[in-house]
Amino acid sequence: MHATEFTRKPKAADGVGLAVLHGGERHLKSTSLALLCQRVLGTSSDEAIGLTKFAAKDLDFKTVRDELQMVSMFSDRKLVLVEDADDFISEFRSQLESYAEKPSHRSLLVLDVKTWRKNTRLAKKVDADGLEIECSELDGGRLTKWLTQQAEEVYQKQLDPQAAQLIPTLAGNSLGLLDQELAKLASYVGDRTRIGEEDVRTLVGGWKAETTWSMVDAIRDGKSGQALACLNKLLYAGEPAPKILGGLNYVFKKFAIASELSRKGGNLQQALKEAGVFPRDVSNVEKYLRRIRRPRAEAILETLAKADYGLKGGSRVPEQLQLEQLVLWLTGVNIEIV
Structure with missing residues (x-):
């Protein structure tokens, strides 16, 4: 199950002897581990009595097995975590498969891995009797x-x-x-x-967000020089090109949707409100759409999609030039995007 589901169904960990956390989203892994500790040890503390953490490097299976079987005078339950366990699993796969068939009833072994192949014997055993928690990024x-x-x-x-x-x-x-x-x-x-x-x-976003809004406003108002200056400031500060495009997408998709709604016979101001444009911005956006004219307004979505494709490797043009061309085109400058 995905970690977001596990947070709502933590009882899935009850009675489990082997659990796997896989994926690259560290927040989900730490949240899931805290829930596992809560179910097994009665506390989510990272310093809980009964919690043992191992780094996988130079770790052997016997050490882990002995720790799982060792009874503590302070706690009758144990949770043993093996961090970065990809290589550990590869080296001790057969032992882990045997353990998965007869795990300790008083301990939970947690394997933290980056990748998890679901077609292996171990994965199938975990799927049948253990707990697999996917901690992949969300989008x-x-x-x-x-x-x-x-x-x-x-x-x-x-x-x-x-x-x-x-x-x-x-x-x-x-x-x-x-x-x-x-x-x-x-x-x-x-x-x-x-x-x-x-x-x-x-x-949210600090000065970079403010600069992004300034760039958007400059594009809307036809101030191409100011828009490019904001863009270059963001790039110079190390803001990723896809993230800058995301900000442009967020705003200009609304303008394109409003243009399409009005094309079907609706009032442009009402269409802008329906598309989610801030009421205070409606008048300025209406002026913008009338300034760039309908053919360009109707091509906004296609142009944004082309830019997205280009930044994902579909174009050999440098990222900065791709964004500069897009900014100028959105401003209303007659430019061919290559």
Whole structure:
């Protein structure tokens, strides 16, 4: 099961003798380990009595097995964690397979690995009688769902859908960092029950986020020189090109959607509101769309998709030049994107 599911079904660890944490999302691994400690040892503390951690390097299976079987005078249950256990599993696979058939009833062996092949005999034994917890990174809808649930369950706040989409655009996909941003937002809104997009714009991302908004506003207002200056400032500071594109996507997709809604006969101002444009920005965005004219507005989504493909390896043009071309095109400059 995925770690996000395990946090809601921790009883899945009861009676299990062997568990595997696999994937690259450290926040999910630490959260899952804390839950396992809670179920086995009665506390989630990293220093819990009965918790033993081994580094896999130069570790032999006998040492782990002896630790699992050793009875402590301070605790009748044990949890033994082998960190970075990929090579450990490869070297002692047959012993682990035998252990999985008859694990200790009073101990839980946890293997922390980067990769986990589900077609092996060991994996099938874990699937049948143990617990496999996937700690892979979240993105898209799964990430916004996690943010919404985390805000509600941990911080007792309602996170608006637009805010949930914007937070990772500004702060990245690291769940540990995102959780810190949620904590700051929850404190910032105080007694208010909802966290909105404006709160995220104000608090998340620091000066880089402010520079991104300045770049967006300059593009919207036709100030190509100022927009490029903001772009270069972000790149010089080491902001990844895909993240910069994510900020542009977040804003200009709304403009494109509004343009399509109005094309079908709707009022442009109402279409902008329906697309999620801030009420205070509607007038300026309406001017922007009328300035660049409908053909370019209707090509925004295709152009953004082309830029995304290019930054993912589909173009040999340097990333900076790709972004500069996109910024100029969005500003309304007659330029051919190569």
